[in-house]
Amino acid sequence: MTTLLEVQELSRDFGGVRAVNQVNFQVQEGEILALIGPNGAGKSTVLNMVSGVIPPSEGEIRFQGRPMARVPGYEYAGMGITRTFQNLQTFDDMTVLENVMVGMHTKTRASLFACGMSLGSAKREEKMMEQKAHAWLGLVGLASESRQLAGSLPYGKLRLMEIARAMVAEPKLLLLDEPAAGLNHTETAEMSRMFCDIRDSGTAILLVEHDMDMIMTIADRIVVLDQGTKIAEGTPREIQENPRVIAAYLGTEEE
Numbered sequence: 742m743t744t745l746l747e748v749q750e751l752s753r754d755f756g757g758v759r760a761v762n763q764v765n766f767q768v769q770e771g772e773i774l775a776l777i778g779p780n781g782a783g784k785s786t787v788l789n790m791v792s793g794v795i796p797p798s799e800g801e802i803r804f805q806g807r808p809m810a811r812v813p814g815y816e817y818a819g820m821g822i823t824r825t826f827q828n829l830q831t832f833d834d835m836t837v838l839e840n841v842m843v844g845m846h847t848k849t850r851a852s853l854f855a856c857g858m859s860l861g862s863a864k865r866e867e868k869m870m871e872q873k874a875h876a877w878l879g880l881v882g883l884a885s886e887s888r889q890l891a892g893s894l895p896y897g898k899l900r901l902m903e904i905a906r907a908m909v910a911e912p913k914l915l916l917l918d919e920p921a922a923g924l925n926h927t928e929t930a931e932m933s934r935m936f937c938d939i940r941d942s943g944t945a946i947l948l949v950e951h952d953m954d955m956i957m958t959i960a961d962r963i964v965v966l967d968q969g970t971k972i973a974e975g976t977p978r979e980i981q982e983n984p985r986v987i988a989a990y991l992g993t994e995e996e
């Protein structure tokens with residue numbers, strides 16, 4: 742297996758609070774790695790560092806062997822890392838199709854001048870972008886909603902639209918922060934199948950999620966955080982049987 746992402750001794754402080762403490766893990770090509778842990782364990786903070794939203798206080802992140810410390814956030818999608826957010830980041834006054842096409846801006850080659858002049862190359866590129874966005878809307882089940890304003894879509898469909906937007910950039914690594922939050926059982930099951938299809942088509946996934954059914958069904962491996970520290974790593978079965986995890990997390994009433 743080839744390592745796609747490597748996180749080494751990663752730490753993050755907020756003021757005097759250490760939110761993430763010397764965490765190590767790797768994401769291999771072609772796998773779904775789930776990051777789980779109780780509320781406040783540091784999962785979103787790790788995802789925010791891996792996606793370049795916030796810098797680490799200490800430690801290193803490497804993507805395909807390349808240190809990411811000096812890579813600006815806007816270059817991540819072009820390098821092959823895209824993400825969705827815990828809180829929806831949608832443009833309500835734009836159509837569903839336009840929202841998805843926003844995810845392709847790093848893939849376009851036409852210059853600003855060519856776009857402004859509506860030159861042939863820019864028009865062809867626009868057409869190609871539209872076709873790709875349509876294809877992804879079809880894959881997430883939103884083909885018939887493509888011309889609707891995003892603001893008119895129900896919550897579950899907006900979550901799917903965000904996944905289409907992240908996938909249309911053809912990432913090597915997709916980062917998902919609680920994608921199933923607020924979805925019903927059927928929607929979660931459909932989304933789980935979709936993530937397996939995405940993984941099988943060659944995009945690795947790093948997933949933060951509280952829905953244990955989803956995690957145990959789709960994750961190839963799981964990393965468990967508790968109070969900022971990694972307490973376990975293994976297959977879903979190993980994690981379910983790990984006494985430290987049960988004590989810290991799975992045994993809590995909330996879950």
Ligand SMILES: Nc1ncnc2c1ncn2[C@@H]1O[C@H](COP(=O)(O)OP(=O)(O)OP(=O)(O)O)[C@@H](O)[C@H]1O
Binds near residue numbers: 787
């Ligand atoms: N911007 C911030 N400023 C100050 N403290 C923060 C900030 N972001 C996170 N924290 C703190 O860092 C710790 C880890 O938070 P984080 O959101 O990463 O946990 P989480 O595991 O994702 O939790 P949840 O499952 O509830 O989303 C918490 O104690 C949180 O209060």
